[in-house]
């Protein structure tokens with residue numbers, strides 16, 4: 186794919202000139218592909234285009250990262266975030282190092298206010314990277330939220346994946362694990378909105394736009410908190426020793442948010 190033109194503010198960026206496409210070859214692939222069944226278990230429709238899914242499941246996979254998985258609930262994520270905070274309270278030195286790393290990341294990822302995008306700025310010729318930058322600028326300046334919050338959310342989501350996705354609790358397909366995690370991490374930033382009086386204009390951000398930043402959030406969560414954060418050892422008041430993931434699992438069960 187040609188690289189986008191990124192001069193000036195994101196609202197002025199444009200998609201690059203596309204290389205002359207190999208239409209005939211693509212069409213042949215499509216014809217062969219469309220004879221095969223959708224890869225979703227239980228779906229008896231044929232595949233659509235070059236996707237491994239039928240049209241319905243392809244669209245769901247594109248916007249959510251996975252066509253079948255149920256989304257994490259607010260209550261579930263709150264428990265993962267709480268577990269992160271509790272764990273950091275037990276290790277002041279680690280907490281201090283992480284706080285320092287997050288502060289410098291926050292500075293590095295700060296977008297200029299002029300990068301904000303309104304629904305009216307969104308059009309077909311706008312490259313994905315412009316939308317992603319604009320969404321992040323909106324998050325920082327219009328919503329007054331922080332990059333740190335997005336990284337913490339991505340870390341909570343990685344824990345959620347371990348407990349709910351990897352165990353089959355939410356019905357996601359394993360091949361979409363990464364796409365689901367990065368889409369959810371980026372989805373925190375929401376859509377393009379503008380409120381005038383009592384009406385809110387809204388233009389939806391696509392799954393692909395969410396993934397663009399979601400990948401960064403997940404990557405930063407890993408580098409700052411460590412690859413194996415959820416496997417950190419913790420000991421409970423009654424002397425049990427277990428991983429942070431299993432500790433969180435117990436808290437989820439106690440809250441009635443996890444059955445087995």
Ligand SMILES: [Zn+2]
Nearest residue numbers: 223228239242
């Ligand atoms: Zn299907």
